[in-house]
């Protein structure tokens with residue numbers, strides 16, 4: 283399939299370029315950037331020297347859509363919903379990495395993003411592209427809302443427990459940490475080297491927009507309204523997300539029962555790795571790969587369960603999952619072009 287990438291010069295966009303040019307069934311037709319239009323891509327990212335040296339072109343999506351089968355939108359929130367419409371979707375498949383089509387209810391968007399949703403007409407049609415959970419709904423669709431990075435790690439970790447009603451949906455606390463690339467490439471005071479290095483901080487406490495996205499997905503899993511406390515933290519590393527979730531168990535379950543439940547959902551999932559007892563995920567074990575590592579511990583004293591999950595925010599949390607969605611849409615093996623072994627250091 284022929285592919286175009288809008289916002290290719292961002293952190294998520296350049297990961298898409300890296301994955302698509304190595305994908306055996308995909309051809310990268312064009313990449314857009316408004317800031318770098320007319321400049322060679324390897325001038326924006328020197329890592330692409332001799333590998334991908336095409337010029338970035340201006341984002342004129344209506345014209346450009348005539349040349350491709352799939353467009354990835356790796357642009358800031360609020361843009362894709364103004365670009366995508368029925369005419370465009372009759373020509374191409376859209377995989378949107380932003381949050382514009384993730385929340386089903388426009389009122390939730392207004393509450394958490396602070397503005398009216400720019401294009402509610404497509405909210406119903408968009409499918410939430412959490413591949414392991416929604417692959418049957420993804421097949422045959424033309425608009426995919428690629429999940430956020432924190433929601434991917436958090437939802438995959440909690441999903442089996444909620445689906446099987448093993449935990450109290452109102453008791454969930456998620457404490458998550460992210461590398462700084464999660465904030466994108468545009469320079470900001472909060473992500474300046476001296477502001478983040480050798481320090482760790484919680485941010486958007488109690489108000490982070492991913493709270494709504496996670497609650498919505500956990501609600502579908504449990505068939506009940508989920509209320510969570512979600513606190514993200516910024517960690518002085520480039521990439522990676524570690525999410526630690528806590529919840530009250532509904533009964534006195536033992537390790538083997540819970541392990542059996544995780545196996546039921548994930549034993550055959552290539553990209554979800556269930557770790558051995560007492561081995562907990564580390565971001566370096568998934569770095570540069572599409573894996574999500576998960577493990578849990580039952581705290582018998584409190585009868586709470588602690589679930590730890592790790593992903594690379596730019597791969598399983600963004601570009602990798604977007605490619606996995608494309609593979610599902612084209613009936614390819616889900617790991618096509620996604621067999622990168624994690625980079626330990």
Ligand SMILES: NC(=O)C1=CN([C@@H]2O[C@H](COP(=O)(O)OP(=O)(O)OC[C@H]3O[C@@H](n4cnc5c(N)ncnc54)[C@H](OP(=O)(O)O)[C@@H]3O)[C@@H](O)[C@H]2O)C=CC1
Nearest residue numbers: 289291292293294315316317356357380464466467595600
């Ligand atoms: N970073 C991460 O870990 C993750 C990011 N995402 C999502 O992916 C999307 C991209 O994020 P990220 O790569 O981090 O962001 P960056 O800030 O690094 O990149 C944003 C890109 O969007 C382009 N862009 C900005 N404004 C416009 C515009 N008006 N028209 C066209 N292109 C525009 C920019 O290029 P130019 O200005 O040259 O046009 C740039 O290429 C966001 O929606 C983000 O939420 C999702 C999961 C994880």
Ligand SMILES: CC(=O)N[C@@H](CCC(=O)OP(=O)(O)O)C(=O)O
Nearest residue numbers: 380381430431460461462464465
């Ligand atoms: C470290 C950091 O700043 N992370 C980003 C999340 C990035 C992300 O991927 O989420 P969306 O696609 O929903 O924007 C944040 O907290 O806003």
